[in-house]
Every structure is written in structure tokens, then in C-alpha cells.
Amino acid sequence: MKEVLLRLEELLFPSIDDVAVLSVDVNIAIVRVEVRCTAAGAWCPGCGTWSCRVHGSYLRFPADLPSAGRSVVLQLRVRRFTCRNAECGRHTFVEQIPGLTRRHGQRTERLRSTLAAIGLALAGRAGARLAHVVGVPISRSTVLRLIDALPEPEVPAPRVVGVDEYATRKGRNYGTVLVDVETRRPVDLLPDRESSSLAAWLAERPGIEVVCRDRAPFFAEGATVGAPQAVQVADRWHLWHNLSEAAERSIAQHRQCLRVLVPEAPEATEEEPDPAEESSNSPWPTGHRFAERTRTVHATVHALVEAGHSRRAIQRQLGMTSRTVKRYADAAKPEDLFTGQWQARTSVLDEYKTYLDDRWNEGCTNAWKLWEEIVPLGYQGSYQRVRAYLRQKRTSPRPVTARPPSPRAVAGWVLRRPENLSDAEQLHLKNVRANCPEIDALTRHVRSFATMLTERQGERLPDWLDAVKQDDLPSLHTLAAGIDRDRDAVIAGLTLTWNSGVVEGHVNRIKMLKRQMFGRAGFRLLRKRVLLA
Numbered sequence: 001m002k003e004v005l006l007r008l009e010e011l012l013f014p015s016i017d018d019v020a021v022l023s024v025d026v027n028i029a030i031v032r033v034e035v036r037c038t039a040a041g042a043w044c045p046g047c048g049t050w051s052c053r054v055h056g057s058y059l060r061f062p063a064d065l066p067s068a069g070r071s072v073v074l075q076l077r078v079r080r081f082t083c084r085n086a087e088c089g090r091h092t093f094v095e096q097i098p099g100l101t102r103r104h105g106q107r108t109e110r111l112r113s114t115l116a117a118i119g120l121a122l123a124g125r126a127g128a129r130l131a132h133v134v135g136v137p138i139s140r141s142t143v144l145r146l147i148d149a150l151p152e153p154e155v156p157a158p159r160v161v162g163v164d165e166y167a168t169r170k171g172r173n174y175g176t177v178l179v180d181v182e183t184r185r186p187v188d189l190l191p192d193r194e195s196s197s198l199a200a201w202l203a204e205r206p207g208i209e210v211v212c213r214d215r216a217p218f219f220a221e222g223a224t225v226g227a228p229q230a231v232q233v234a235d236r237w238h239l240w241h242n243l244s245e246a247a248e249r250s251i252a253q254h255r256q257c258l259r260v261l262v263p264e265a266p267e268a269t270e271e272e273p274d275p276a277e278e279s280s281n282s283p284w285p286t287g288h289r290f291a292e293r294t295r296t297v298h299a300t301v302h303a304l305v306e307a308g309h310s311r312r313a314i315q316r317q318l319g320m321t322s323r324t325v326k327r328y329a330d331a332a333k334p335e336d337l338f339t340g341q342w343q344a345r346t347s348v349l350d351e352y353k354t355y356l357d358d359r360w361n362e363g364c365t366n367a368w369k370l371w372e373e374i375v376p377l378g379y380q381g382s383y384q385r386v387r388a389y390l391r392q393k394r395t396s397p398r399p400v401t402a403r404p405p406s407p408r409a410v411a412g413w414v415l416r417r418p419e420n421l422s423d424a425e426q427l428h429l430k431n432v433r434a435n436c437p438e439i440d441a442l443t444r445h446v447r448s449f450a451t452m453l454t455e456r457q458g459e460r461l462p463d464w465l466d467a468v469k470q471d472d473l474p475s476l477h478t479l480a481a482g483i484d485r486d487r488d489a490v491i492a493g494l495t496l497t498w499n500s501g502v503v504e505g506h507v508n509r510i511k512m513l514k515r516q517m518f519g520r521a522g523f524r525l526l527r528k529r530v531l532l533a
Contacts, residue, residue, distance in 0.1 A: 016099045031067055034075045042081055042095035045103075047088040051081040055092045062101060064108045066135030074108065076101070111136065116150055119143040120533040123516035144517075144525060153531050155180070155187045157205040162212040162503035163219050165193045166510045168523070175523070177510065177530070179503045181212055186506050189527040195222035202226030212500045214238040215486055234486060234493035235500035236453055242479055243449055244415055249475040250442050251414070252407040255336075257436035259404050298334040305329055348381040349389060350405075351424045356386070360393060367391075378422050414443050415450075441471040458494030461487065506530070 012033065013019045022034040041052030057079045064072040078101075080094050100108050107115070115138060118127045124140030131138045158180035165174045176190035176198060190197045195218040202208060203226045212233045213219040223232050251258075297318075304314045315325045331337050349356075352374045359370055367387040371379075374386070405428065413421060413429040421429070433440035445468055452460050461483070468480045483490050493499070513529050 013100070016097065019097060019100065026070075029070060031070050031072045032075055033064070033072065036077045037079070037095055037097055039095070042079075042093070044081075044083045044085065044088060044090060044093050045096075046090035046093065047083065047085045049083060049085040049088065051084050051093075053082045053084065055080045055082045060101070062106060062108050063111055063136070065111050065114060069135050071135050071137075112146060115143060116146045119147045120529055123513070123529070126516065147528050147532075148525055150528055150532055155185075155531070157207050158182065158187055159207060160210040160212065160498055161187070161202075161208055162500045163198065163223070164214065164500060164503040164507055165216070165219075166507050168514070168526075177503065177506055179506055181210075181498060181500075181502055184502045186530050189523070189530055191523045193218055195219070195225065198222030199226030202230075210496075210498055212498050212503065213489070214500065215242070215482065215489070220486060220489065231492055231496075232489040233496055233498045234489040236493050237499070237501065237504070239483075239490065239493060240450075240453060242482075243446065244411065246475045246479040247414055247442060247446055248407055248411040250473050251410050251439060253475070254436050254438050255404075255407060257439060258407075258410060258432060260431055260435040294337055295334040298328050298331060298337065301325065301328040347385065348379070349385045351422070351428070352377065352379050353389065354428075355424075356389065360390070365390065365394070377424060410439070414439075414446050417450075418447075438472060442473055442476065445471070445473075445476060452494050456495055456497075458491040461491050461494060 012021065018037055018039040020036055020038045022036060024034070025032040041050055043050055057077055060074075060076045060078055062074050062076060064074055066072055076097075078094055080092050082092055083090050094103070096102060099110075102109065105112070115127075115131060115136065118130055121127070122130060124144045127143040128138055128140040131143070158178075160181040162179040162181045164177055164179075166177050167174050174193045176193045177186060178188045178190070178201065179186050188201065190201060193216075198219060199222040202211070202223065206227075206229070208227050208230050210233060211223040211227055211230045212235060213223060214235050215238060220232065223230065300318070301314060304317070305311075309317070311322065311325050311329060314320070314329075315322050318325070327337065355374060355377070356370055359373070364370060367390045368383065370390070371383045371386040410429070410432060413425050418426070429443070433443055445464070448460075448464055448467070452458065452464065465480050465484055468476050510526070510530060513526060513533075517525070
């Protein structure tokens with residue numbers, strides 16, 4: 001029997017000394033293990049004096065890791081010792097077994113660490129469910145308390161730090177996450193995104209050499225004040241994203257130039273067209289409630305403008321914002337206001353409709369023949385789509401032709417690598433560039449910037465900024481002015497290998513952690529999960 005108990009000690013407590021197993025009682029739900037400490041004495045936690053004078057003893061019942069789905073409870077007899085130091089404030093103290101118990105603990109240390117690891121991975125509600133499955137009933141609040149009680153991690157000061165914001169409440173409250181770019185691990189979370197908070201954090205760590213950030217002014221100011229010795233690196237993804245937005249805005253300002261891709265419908269007669277009939281031939285929807293309301297408001301605004309009313313007076317009279325009044329007043333016709341929300345759903349046939357329209361106007365109306373013609377051009381859709389489009393052209397009372405591509409689609413042609421464009425897309429972009437000098441200049445600037453970004457040629461940035469200023473591209477001018485104010489960081493971003501990609505990944509991870517805690521993710525608890533998980 002003694003040999004069996006010794007083997008149980010080695011099995012149940014392999015890394016804990018001075019523990020003896022006295023007995024084991026197993027039933028259908030619980031395993032009860034009677035244990036006692038075999039040490040001769042203990043150290044006083046108040047003064048550190050060794051004592052072996054026993055004052056008394058009592059039983060503790062800490063829960064341990066489950067075994068085969070059964071809950072394990074230790075029946076541990078602990079002794080209370082008398083402190084031999086007369087000047088110590090503690091007259092008596094209870095012995096603790098290192099690695100097994102702690103003061104006032106209801107669970108063993110290894111069960112406590114296991115539940116804390118579950119909580120770090122799954123948070124409270126899901127963590128409590130998993131703990132119940134493995135045989136440890138626990139509430140979600142207790143799981144969160146175990147996470148909150150974990151000690152702060154000791155993270156060495158990074159050499160290259162990445163900075164970005166995260167939202168605790170989108171649009172209202174934001175914090176700052178800091179990541180060691182070399183080890184790809186978060187090093188701290190700040191409760192706000194103020195430049196003063198970032199500057200104070202950086203000032204406490206003078207060994208920082210590189211700060212990777214986006215182009216937000218508060219991060220730039222905080223990095224300049226807190227780490228003047230560090231090189232600031234603007235993130236390349238944000239630079240390309242900003243350029244993409246500026247390119248789409250520029251193309252939207254020249255939307256009329258995109259109509260060159262749509263063949264004009266043949267004129268039936270030479271009579272002057274009726275305005276109502278011209279409206280019915282519009283590619284934009286008629287008879288729709290929102291469309292008719294837009295046309296009515298557009299007519300009202302223009303009537304008031306022609307009557308001599310100021311835009312501010314129109315704003316008060318119609319109950320609109322100044323921005324809305326400006327949109328309606330600047331639009332020459334209501335169709336100019338029908339932008340993205342009225343565009344038809346994209347189809348694999350869209351880029352081949354121009355070819356089909358040309359062949360239709362030449363007199364070819366056979367759907368099967370036209371389908372066979374566009375398949376070698378890259379069309380991968382079905383014959384039924386071609387047949388349905390030609391049937392619509394044949395039966396519709398109004399001419400059915402391809403619509404001009406949206407500004408976003410043309411921006412995609414401009415922003416993508418030329419070798420990744422299909423033959424039809426390259427031809428469309430070539431026609432647009434030939435018809436619109438502004439879009440042609442935009443394409444040259446975008447591709448020049450792409451070369452700088454991919455080949456790390458940051459020294460070419462000043463020449464690129466000067467070239468942009470020579471063309472009539474207001475949206476690109478705004479981007480260039482912002483880059484010029486942050487020129488050193490942008491040049492470093494286009495030259496050095498560092499970037500903020502790993503920081504963006506941790507921002508997405510923070511979003512997941514917040515959603516797991518269902519609104520209970522206070523800053524302190526969220527910080528523990530981010531730094532310790």
C-alpha cells in the first residue's frame with residue numbers, strides 16, 4: 001500500500017516537494033485525495049523567520065485539475081505555526097505549499113493557471129462553458145477575475161515599435177496599441193490616442209530607434225516629442241490606400257470622360273427630341289420613389305437659385321445641410337446625383353457589352369455567333385447571359401447599350417499592375433486616357449508612385465510631388481500636400497524595410513477580443529488579454 005501511495009505522489013504531484021498522499025477516494029463524480037505537507041516547518045511571510053513550532057492545524061479543500069472528467073478535490077491538512085520573532089506583527093501563520101496553494105485560494109495553482117489560460121483564449125462566457133465540459137464548474141465572472149489577477153508581463157523595451165489606434169467605441173473612444181515590430185508581440189496598450197500619452201510612453205524608453213506609424217498627426221507629434229532620436233516610418237499600406245482614394249475621387253470628377261467607352265445609339269429621326277422622351281432614354285431609373293424625389297428636390301433647389309436666393313437661405317427654407325444644398329446646386333442635371341447606389345449589379349458580361357453593341361449596330365444579331373466571338377477574348381460566362389442581353393436589346397422600347405464604367409472600376413484599372421489587366425481592360429483604359437488628359441496624367445502619377453513603393457525608391461518622392469503639382473488634379477494635390485508635410489517619414493517608409501503590417505494584425509485581434517467579452521472589456525481587462533494571450 002505504501003508503494004502505491006508513493007507512486008500516486010509521483011503521478012499527481014511530480015514537481016511539488018514535501019507532499020505526501022495519505023489516501024484516495026474515488027466515486028462516480030469526484031476524486032478526493034487526502035494530502036499533507038511533510039516539511040519540518042515554514043517561513044513566516046511577515047518577517048521571513050523560520051518556525052517549526054506548531055500552533056494548530058485545520059483542513060483545506062482546494063480543487064485540482066480534473067481527472068477523466070471527474071472533479072478532483074484535495075483534502076489538505078495544513079498547520080498553523082507560531083512566529084518566533086517577538087517583533088513580528090504576525091503571531092501565527094499558515095504554511096503554504098509552493099506550486100500548490102496560496103493564501104485564501106480555493107483552487108490549486110495549476111488549476112488556477114489552466115483556467116486563466118482558458119480565459120485568455122476564450123474570455124468569460126465561452127471559457128466557463130469549456131471549463132464545465134472538462135469538469136471544472138466555474139462562472140464567467142470568476143474566469144474574468146482570474147485574468148484580472150494575473151501579474152503584469154515584463155516586456156523588454158523594443159528597438160523598433162509600431163503604433164496604431166484601436167476603437168473601444170467606434171467613432172467616439174479610441175486607444176493606442178504599441179507593438180514590438182521585431183518580435184511581433186504587443187508591448188503595451190494606452191487608454192487614449194493623445195499625442196501627450198504616446199510621448200510620455202516613448203520618453204520612458206530612450207532605446208527606441210524606429211517608430212512605425214500611419215500619417216495621423218497625433219502620432220507624428222507624439223513620436224517627435226517623445227522620441228526625437230528615432231526615425232519615423234510612414235506605413236506603405238496607408239500611403240497606397242490614401243493614393244487609391246485620391247485616384248477614385250479624381251476619376252469621379254471626370255466621370256463624363258468615361259462615356260467614350262459607350263457607343264452612341266443610332267438616331268432614328270432628325271427631329272428635336274422630346275424632353276420627356278429623353279428622360280425615358282436615360283440609363284438612370286425612372287418611376288422609382290427615391291429617383292423621383294431626387295429630381296424634384298434638384299428642380300426646387302435650382303429654381304430657388306435662379307430666383308436669387310442664397311444657398312444659406314435655401315438651406316434654412318428646405319431644412320437641408322449646407323453640404324446637401326451644394327451637391328444639388330452644383331449638379332447640372334439630376335442624373336449626376338445618381339452615383340453608386342443606382343449602378344446595376346456587375347456581371348461578367350459588362351466588359352464585353354461594348355463589343356456586342358458594336359456588332360449589333362453592324363447587323364449581327366445571332367447570340368450564338370456573338371458568344372463564340374467573345375469567348376476567345378476572355379469571356380468566361382455562359383451563353384445564356386449573351387442571349388438574355390441581346391433579347392433585352394431586341395424587345396426593349398428604349399435603346400439598350402452598355403453603361404459607362406463606374407469611377408471605382410476605372411480606378412481599379414489605374415491602380416492594378418498593367419500586366420494583370422485583361423486585353424479588354426487595357427483597351428478601355430487606353431481609350432479613356434486618350435480622351436481625358438487628366439486621367440492620363442493621373443495614371444502616370446499612380447504608376448510612378450507604385451514603382452517608388454515596390455522598388456523602395458524613396459529618394460524620388462520630391463520629384464514626384466513636383467510633377468503632381470504641375471497637373472490639374474485637385475484630389476491628388478490634397479494628397480501631395482499632406483505627404484509634403486510628413487515628407488521625412490514618407491521617404492523613410494518608401495526606403496526602409498519596416499512597416500506597420502504586424503500592428504494592423506493586432507488591431508484586428510483586439511476587435512475579436514472585445515466582441516468575445518460582450519461589453520465587459522474594460523481597459524484593464526482588455527490590456528491583460530492583449531499582452532498575455
